[in-house]
Amino acid sequence: MAKKLTRRHLLGLTVAAVGGVTAVATGAYLGTTADSQPDRPSADPPRTYRDRPYWEASYSGGPVDVKPLSPGRPGKDYTPVVVPTGYTLPWKIVDGVKVFHLIAEEVDHAFDAGLRAKSWGYNGHVNSTVMEAVEGERVRIYATNRLPVATSVHWHGIYLPNGMDGVGGLTQPYIKPGETAKYEFTLRQHGTFMFHSHHDEMTQMGMGLIGMFVIHPRNPAPEYHVDRDFAILLSEWDIPVGTARPNTLEMTDFNVLTMNGKVFPSTGPLICRTGDKVRIRLGNLGAMDHHPIHIHGYHFRVTATDGEDIPLSAQWPETTVLVGVGQTRTIEFITDAPGDWAFHCHMTHHVMNQMGHEFPNMVGVKPGELDEKIRPLLPGYMTMGHTGMDMGRMAEVMPMPANSIPMKGAVGPFGDYISMGGMFTIIKVRDRLKSYEKDPGWYQHPRGTVALKASAAELDRDGIDIYALTAKAVNGAPKDSASGPGSRGHVSPTPTPGHTHQ
Ligand SMILES: [Cu+2]
16 A cells, blocks of 8 residues: 655655755542441432432433423524534424434535545535534434445434434444435433444544534523534544545544634634633544643633533633543633634644654754755755744745645734644634624734833843853854844844734
């Protein structure tokens, strides 16, 4: 089998071809009461721990044959979720039942302007279909298979009769190509759940057959109301550079990390007003990786899992929540600080765009005049990686392989590249916002609130010697500034181009 060719691999070949430098490089919940002894069975075991039953009546939503309630109405019974770059599956009401039609099919999906792949998805969308309902509703879901292979749909985390669980071969026959299956059950819970193919999962989920299923509570408490209720589904792909099919055999080396099927800068921003109550529902149906999703500028509370709501007394504050494969986590916070706040996976390889990992470690290598000497032989040659992998700009000077995207980023408000890609988006919080629908552009920072280059006067005022020797200096002072120690006065601050303040 041909070894896949990744960008890093290509770069490595270029370096190798010129004979260049190579790599150097709790027990409390057991409910023990004061008079019970651990080595003696109690005649009357504790029935409750504080005000909570020791065992709940049911872990499966209780009796299946509950009487369905009337369908919930968007805007009246719930505030619809917002799906950045995605959409909510339409439905209709037939005799009091909410009817959906899910269509599994091949989709020519764009992860970004530069990268497309023939993927599989639902109703023309990849990784970004959200089904939305209300607790107590009866739902009927028709699942049409337009794929060349059999499939099934599993309702992940949802209480239902066993035969509706969607495990191909176990709880139902396959949905064969051209067939339409009917799922029907009454929703006996609320929360953030998911759905996905449960037949040949490695292939079918890897090709994109995943989505989210949001169930709002019936008659929710006032605290449930939020101004913005976002849903983001995380996944990961291997799309070797220049190819047009996801490689679902990959087990570790994923090079396209997505939120709702997009990579930054194509992930949609989360647009909020200052002071909004915000909920973000995160789900992970990627193949192998758990994602620690991190927020800037705020902390949030983790308010629910795909099991149930977390009681207020048990919610905990975080700035990073780990969303494991197969899990959902719901977080809530108030956007009281305006700005463009990063919201991203904290695995550093997951905020890179398309790349492999076979590139030699060039960090610290000094290419000197190597590039100039090689260019007559290899036009456009550039030693890569010796200053890191900040390769957004690289795409401007180096031809990109067909159907591929730069490893990182997009030009930001200061004219510099935002050296992030993949599983990264921006929470845009504004004081005055006409509409949530329109991207408000870059945040205009109030004067004096941006970390700009320090002025000579500021350095002098605060006694900062930029040539001070540190105990373990390796490279010494920068060679291109002024004339050595003590010449602080020669440091001339330059205004940052391309950014104006209001
Ligand atoms: Cu990650």
